Amino acid sequence: MDTRHVVIGIDIGGTTTAIGFVDREGVVLAKATLPTQGFEPAEALVLRVCDAVFQLQQDLPQGFRLQGIGIGVPNANHAKGTVENPVNLPGWSGSSDLTGLVRRHFELPVAVTNDANAAAVGELLFGGARGLRDFIVITLGTGLGSGIVVNGELVYGADGSAGELGHTVVDPDGRQCGCGKLGCLETYASASGICRTVGALLAERRDPSPLREVSAAALSSKQVSEAALAGDRIALAAFDRTGRILGMKLADAVAHTSPSAIFLFGGLANAGELILAPTRRYLEHFLFHAYRGTVQVLPSSIDQGSAAVLGAAALIWNELD
């Protein structure tokens, strides 16, 4: 009987937790999802996750061997193996020793990091960054996450939580951010950010637009994309303005680590060329001359449905390698 080596990738999100058994080639052999209950403590979620893992094992073909567990979760500290005050998991107050909790159930290597770092390792092992030494992955969801790879390795930094480009400053007197600061990049360049920009544009301009019929609370970035594809001026201007700010701050990022590629991933990145084209144009405009023509802006090539689990699995594969 063949022994197939597999790992477990776990993505803990604010509403859903996804679990998958993943081999070294990035094939998802079995997967499951369970609802994340926000006010549940970490111990209780880990217990439910372990139950789900044991159940999933029944579905696997015989002869596999479990090598480790990778976990993507917001506000993770890779160095400590902890999760620190996650805003969208209010039951996990303070610092939760996630690695320790999981290792009560499995005597296996466990690694945790945030979802954007996991996405970067996923891109490195299974996606468009295979073979690249220096690149950045930007996740454009409700917020903006980032994972920075330098010299083939994810940057964790001195405190274990490097790569928070969503909280670099666009304008020190700018939009209120959920983090308590003003003018953070993610208040402009994210699924929620582009909706805020639509609101600002509707206030500034007189162009007729179907977006005037949608409340701020109801507006989604998908609606903005659809309006832009239909030629709506407000929506097109919102993509241009979003690409300008994102391009400007990515030019800053290039001046730090000089990546050969930047991959865009997640909700807003699904708008494709609507967001990629202005981001590329403004990035090039704002780049220091030494870097012009050296950086590609690309869509992630990881299937979005499995990406979170693949990223978490890639994290532990990468450490086992």
Place this chain on the structure above:
Amino acid sequence: MDTRHVVIGIDIGGTTTAIGFVDREGVVLAKATLPTQGFEPAEALVLRVCDAVFQLQQDLPQGFRLQGIGIGVPNANHAKGTVENPVNLPGWSGSSDLTGLVRRHFELPVAVTNDANAAAVGELLFGGARGLRDFIVITLGTGLGSGIVVNGELVYGADGSAGELGHTVVDPDGRQCGCGKLGCLETYASASGICRTVGALLAERRDPSPLREVSAAALSSKQVSEAALAGDRIALAAFDRTGRILGMKLADAVAHTSPSAIFLFGGLANAGELILAPTRRYLEHFLFHAYRGTVQVLPSSIDQGSAAVLGAAALIWNELD
């Protein structure tokens, strides 16, 4: 007879080139300087440098063994060993193969990088960063240079010239930069930047100040420091404004690589607490909460007179190690 291992550190500046024989502990055994002639081609300067090296060798005690040559020079590309269009060396048009030129005269390992990267390696081997894995060195001279160390290694990036924080954007409609862009950090946070800020403050405010008697062309950052120490309000406000912008952009830098320390070096850093105190205060203000309290802002501990040569020597020692 003892064999002492030494390297040659060479710093090529716009007006002066400094050369030193440096051992593994950072002791400068012999040194010399020669004028850099701006319109001289690279070949001619290298020839004069080699003559000076051969002369210096006469002064050395017997029994040393030369291991390699490190060179700090503006616009260097470490990966290629070249210097690309240096603004302050107009005789070196296009791309100069500096490594190749030096290796015509010495069969030794040669490494080149820009002066700020060399300063970072100098801090790592011989200065306050000994034992640190993640830190940044900022040089505040006429411009603003930076060297970023991640996981104990200098970040060169995909194109070999990472770490140009002086050209990150403070304000896309801001001050004209020598690089052709607008609002680059070095137009605010540098010896020349603080002088420009004094000019702006004199225009905005009515405070009496001895700085009103100095022309923009004649003003130096040293004069601004002296005025600030004497309690001049314009000069104090200039340090506060400079520290605010530097602190804000260093908070961005922390969000990239999460260093445990940032070292300030060079002309403006000599102002000591005048620049360190506001930079620390505003850095902490602009930091994303996960990083607060994790980053020290420190003066470089390398002797400024030897720093450039020590940095260049550290570069090659680091690669030989």
